[in-house]
Amino acid sequence: MEYCFGVDIGGTTVKMGLFGTDGSLQDKWEIVTRKENGGEAVLPDVAESLKKKMEEKAINSDQVAGIGIGVPAPVEEDGVVQNTANIGWGYKEVRREMEELTGMKVAVGNDANVAALGEMWLGAGKGHTNLIMVTLGTGVGGGIIVNGKPIVGAHGAGGEIGHICVNYEETDCCGCGKKGCLEQYASATGISRLAKQRLAKDERSSVLRKQNINAKAVFDALKAGDELAEEIVEEFGRYLGYAMANLAVIADPAVIVIGGGVSKAGEILLQYVEKNFKEKVFFANKDTQFVLATLGNDAGICGAAKLIL
Amino acid sequence: MEYCFGVDIGGTTVKMGLFGTDGSLQDKWEIVTRKENGGEAVLPDVAESLKKKMEEKAINSDQVAGIGIGVPAPVEEDGVVQNTANIGWGYKEVRREMEELTGMKVAVGNDANVAALGEMWLGAGKGHTNLIMVTLGTGVGGGIIVNGKPIVGAHGAGGEIGHICVNYEETDCCGCGKKGCLEQYASATGISRLAKQRLAKDERSSVLRKQNINAKAVFDALKAGDELAEEIVEEFGRYLGYAMANLAVIADPAVIVIGGGVSKAGEILLQYVEKNFKEKVFFANKDTQFVLATLGNDAGICGAAKLIL
Numbered sequence: 001m002e003y004c005f006g007v008d009i010g011g012t013t014v015k016m017g018l019f020g021t022d023g024s025l026q027d028k029w030e031i032v033t034r035k036e037n038g039g040e041a042v043l044p045d046v047a048e049s050l051k052k053k054m055e056e057k058a059i060n061s062d063q064v065a066g067i068g069i070g071v072p073a074p075v076e077e078d079g080v081v082q083n084t085a086n087i088g089w090g091y092k093e094v095r096r097e098m099e100e101l102t103g104m105k106v107a108v109g110n111d112a113n114v115a116a117l118g119e120m121w122l123g124a125g126k127g128h129t130n131l132i133m134v135t136l137g138t139g140v141g142g143g144i145i146v147n148g149k150p151i152v153g154a155h156g157a158g159g160e161i162g163h164i165c166v167n168y169e170e171t172d173c174c175g176c177g178k179k180g181c182l183e184q185y186a187s188a189t190g191i192s193r194l195a196k197q198r199l200a201k202d203e204r205s206s207v208l209r210k211q212n213i214n215a216k217a218v219f220d221a222l223k224a225g226d227e228l229a230e231e232i233v234e235e236f237g238r239y240l241g242y243a244m245a246n247l248a249v250i251a252d253p254a255v256i257v258i259g260g261g262v263s264k265a266g267e268i269l270l271q272y273v274e275k276n277f278k279e280k281v282f283f284a285n286k287d288t289q290f291v292l293a294t295l296g297n298d299a300g301i302c303g304a305a306k307l308i309l
Numbered sequence: 310m311e312y313c314f315g316v317d318i319g320g321t322t323v324k325m326g327l328f329g330t331d332g333s334l335q336d337k338w339e340i341v342t343r344k345e346n347g348g349e350a351v352l353p354d355v356a357e358s359l360k361k362k363m364e365e366k367a368i369n370s371d372q373v374a375g376i377g378i379g380v381p382a383p384v385e386e387d388g389v390v391q392n393t394a395n396i397g398w399g400y401k402e403v404r405r406e407m408e409e410l411t412g413m414k415v416a417v418g419n420d421a422n423v424a425a426l427g428e429m430w431l432g433a434g435k436g437h438t439n440l441i442m443v444t445l446g447t448g449v450g451g452g453i454i455v456n457g458k459p460i461v462g463a464h465g466a467g468g469e470i471g472h473i474c475v476n477y478e479e480t481d482c483c484g485c486g487k488k489g490c491l492e493q494y495a496s497a498t499g500i501s502r503l504a505k506q507r508l509a510k511d512e513r514s515s516v517l518r519k520q521n522i523n524a525k526a527v528f529d530a531l532k533a534g535d536e537l538a539e540e541i542v543e544e545f546g547r548y549l550g551y552a553m554a555n556l557a558v559i560a561d562p563a564v565i566v567i568g569g570g571v572s573k574a575g576e577i578l579l580q581y582v583e584k585n586f587k588e589k590v591f592f593a594n595k596d597t598q599f600v601l602a603t604l605g606n607d608a609g610i611c612g613a614a615k616l617i618l
Binding site for chain 2: 074077128129130144146147149151152153154155156157158159160161163164165168176177178242245246247249250251252253254280282283284285287288
C-alpha cells in the first residue's frame with residue numbers, strides 16, 4: 001500500500017490529508033462541516049471529497065491502506081461515538097458507516113488522542129512510543145500514548161487530562177461541573193482567570209492593568225519583565241507541572257509534548273512547567289523531557305492517518 | 310499448546326504455577342529465593358524447578374506456550390531489569406537468560422502489573438480489559454491495564470500508583486523521598502500513621518488507645534462502632550477515593566480492584582473509598598465499579614502466566 005488518508009472532523013471544518021504510508025504529506029485540504037439535521041451529511045461529504053481526491057490523483061482504492069478519522073468525542077474501541085454535540089451526532093457507528101460509504105478500511109479515534117499520535121509519528125515526539133500530549137487551548141485536552149497506542153479506556157474517555165483535579169480547595173466550577181480541574185488553571189481561559197484574580201487582590205502596577213487580559217497578554221508581559229505576570233505564569237506552571245509529575249508516575253512517558261494556542265508563548269512556557277515538574281517528580285520519571293508541539297493544526301490529520309497504519 | 314507457567318519472584322520465595330492455557334491452575338508450588346552472590350542462583354533454580362515439574366507431569370516443552378515471570382522491579386519492554394534490590398540483581402536480562410536456561414519462550418513483567426493482569430484474567434476483573442488494581446500492603450502498589458495490557462512506560466515505571474502526590478501540604482517524607490504520596494495515607498503503614506496522628510491530637514476515648522495500632526485494629530474498631538476509627542478510615546477513604554477519581558480520568562477503567570493485606574477489612578473498606586470517589590469523579594467515569602481482589606497471593610502466578618498468552 002502506498003497511501004492513507006487522515007481526516008480530522010471539527011465543529012467548523014473537516015481537515016483532510018493524503019499521506020504516503022512513509023509519513024509524507026502529499027496533499028491537504030478542508031471542507032465545511034455541515035452540522036444541520038444531526039450532522040447527517042458529514043460522513044457522506046467526507047467520503048465524496050476523498051473519492052474526488054483519488055480521481056484527481058489517479059489513485060485506486062487498492063493503493064490505499066485506509067482512512068483514519070479523528071472526532072471531537074469519546075470513541076469506543078469499535079469506532080462508535082455516543083454523543084458528539086458540536087457535530088450534531090447522537091449515537092453513531094462512525095467506522096461502520098464510513099466503511100460502507102467508501103469500501104475502504106476505517107479507524108476512528110478521539111481528536112485529542114489522535115493529535116497525540118500525530119506528534120508521536122511526525123512531530124515533537126518522533127522516535128518515542130510513550131508520550132503525553134497536552135493541548136492548552138480554550139480548554140485543556142490531552143492524549144496519553146502508551147507503547148504506541150492512545151489510552152482509550154472502557155468508555156472511550158481515557159486521557160482526559162484537563163479534568164484531573166489539581167486543587168481540592170477551589171470554589172469555582174469547571175465546565176464539567178467539578179471544581180479544581182486542571183483546565184481551570186492551565187487553559188487560555190484558566191490563565192485569564194488566574195490573572196484577573198491576582199490583579200484584583202494585588203495593588204502593584206502591571207502592564208496587564210492597561211489591556212484586555214488573555215493568555216497571550218500575560219506571556220507577553222512576562223517577557224517584558226512584568227512582576228505580576230511572572231507570578232501568574234508561576235502559578236500556571238505550578239498547577240500544570242505538578243499535574244504532569246502525577247501523570248508521569250502513571251504513564252511513565254519519555255516526552256511530554258505541549259501544544260495548543262497557549263503554547264505559542266514558546267520555550268519560556270516550558271521553563272515554568274518543567275521547573276515545577278522537577279520539584280515533584282518521582283525519581284523514576286526524572287528524565288522525562290518537555291517539548292513544544294511542532295505540527296500545529298496538522299497534528300489531527302497526521303495522527304488520524306497513523307491510526308490506520 | 311496446552312500449558313504455560315507463571316512464576317512470581319519475591320524477595321523470600323519464588324511462587325510457581327502450572328496452568329492450562331484455558332486458565333485452569335493445574336499445580337502450584339514454591340522454592341526459596343537464594344539472594345546470595347547477587348541472586349545468581351535465582352533463575353537457574355527456577356529453570357531447574359520447572360524442568361522437574363515437567364518431568365513429574367510428563368509434559369514436553371512443545372506442549373508449553375512459555376513461561377511468564379513477575380519480578381519486584383521496573384521491567385523494560387525487552388525483559389530487562391536495571392536494579393532489583395530485594396533479589397540482589399543489578400542489570401539483568403531476565404528474558405534472555407531464562408530463554409537460554411529453558412529453551413522456552415519467556416515474558417517478564419513488573420510484579421504489581423502482573424498481579425493486575427492476574428485479577429483481570431482469573432480474578433475480580435474477569436471479563437474486563439480496562440482496569441486498575443491497587444495493592445494496599447506495607448506500601449501501595451498498583452497496575453493499570455489498558456486494553457488488556459499493563460502500562461509499562463518508557464522506563465518500565467508505569468502505574469506507580471503509590472507515588473501519586475495527594476497532599477502538597479505534607480511535611481513528612483515518603484520512602485521515595487517525596488512528600489504527600491498516596492502510600493503515606495493508604496498503605497498499612499499509612500493508616501497506622503493517620504491513626505497515631507489523630508489519637509495524638511484528639512482527647513476522645515477510643516478502643517484504639519488500649520492496643521497496638523495497625524490497619525487491622527483500625528478497621529476492627531470501625532466495625533465495633535468506634536468514632537475515632539471511623540474518622541481515620543474516612544480520611545484514608547478520602548485520599549484513596551480522590552486519587553482513584555483522578556486515575557479514572559486518565560485510564561477510564563471499567564473496574565478498580567483493591568487488594569493487598571489492608572483489603573482484608575472487606576466490603577466496608579470499599580464503601581469508604583467509593584463514597585469519596587463518587588464525590589470527585591468525572592462524569593464519564595461515574596460507572597466505574599470497585600471490587601475486592603479475589604486471587605490473594607495467587608494473583609502473581611496467574612498474571613505471570615497470562616503474560617505469555
